[in-house]
Amino acid sequence: MASQAKPDIRHSAPVHGARHVAIIMDGNGRWAKKRFLPRIAGHRAGVEAVRRVARAALDLQLECLTLYAFSSENWKRPAAEVADLMGLLRHFIQSDLDEFDANGIRLRIIGNYKALDPSLVDLIEAAVARTAGNSGPVVAIALNYGAQDEMVRAVQSLASRVSAGDMTAAQIGIDDIDANLDTATLPPLDLLIRTSGEQRLSNFMLWQAAYAELYFTDILWPDFDGRALAEALDAFRMRDRRFGGL
C-alpha cells in the first residue's frame, strides 16, 4: 500500500484565519503590586510573556504580531520607570535577536523610534536590518508609538507631496494614507487584544483598527501565554466579520 504523505501544516492556512494580531500589553504594574514587588519586576515578567507569545505566534502561524511596548504618552511616567523600560528593551534585543533570527522572524518597529537614545536607535536599526531578509513572521514592536502621531506624520508626508506638485489634495485616498503609515508593509490588522481588563485603545493603531476585531481579557500581561493567545484566536474565528456589508 502506498504510504500517505503527511500534510505539511506549515503550508496550509491556519484554521483561525488571522494574519495580523496586535496586543496592548497592559497590567505589568498591577501584576507586580499583587506580589508586593516593584513595578520593574512586572515589566521584567512582561518581557517573559513577550518571549512566550512570540514563540506561540510562530506555532499559530501568524504573519504578523504587533506589540505595544512604549507609547508616545509613556514619557509621562517617572524617569526611573522610563529608564527601566528602555533598559529592558535594549537587553531584550541583545539577548533574543539570535533566537528571532534562527526562527526566521523579521523584527520591525512602528512608532517614532528615532527619538530614542541614539545608541538604542543604532541597536534597533542593526537588529531590523539583520532580520530583514528572513521569510518568517513579522514581530513589530511599537516604540514611542502613538496613532495620532503616526497619522500626523503621514499627513505631513502627503502634504509635502502636494506642495511639491506631485499630487493634488483631491487625489489623496485611503491607500495613500495606508502607504504613509508605519504599518504600510504589514498585513491588515485582524485582531486587537488588550490585557488586564481595561477596555480602551489608548492611541494604538486607530486607523488600522477600523475593521479589526477587539478582544479584551482580564489576564494581566505577565500571565499571558500561548494558550491565552490561542483562546483569543478561537474567539476571533467565531466572529462574523462583515466589513460594513451584509
Ligand code: FPP
Ligand atoms: C503596561 O503595563 C505596560 C507597559 C507600558 C510596557 C510594556 C512593556 C513590556 C511588556 C516590556 C518591554 C517590552 C519588550 C518588547 C521588550 P502598566 O505598567 O501600565 O501596568 P498597570 O496598568 O498595571 O500599572
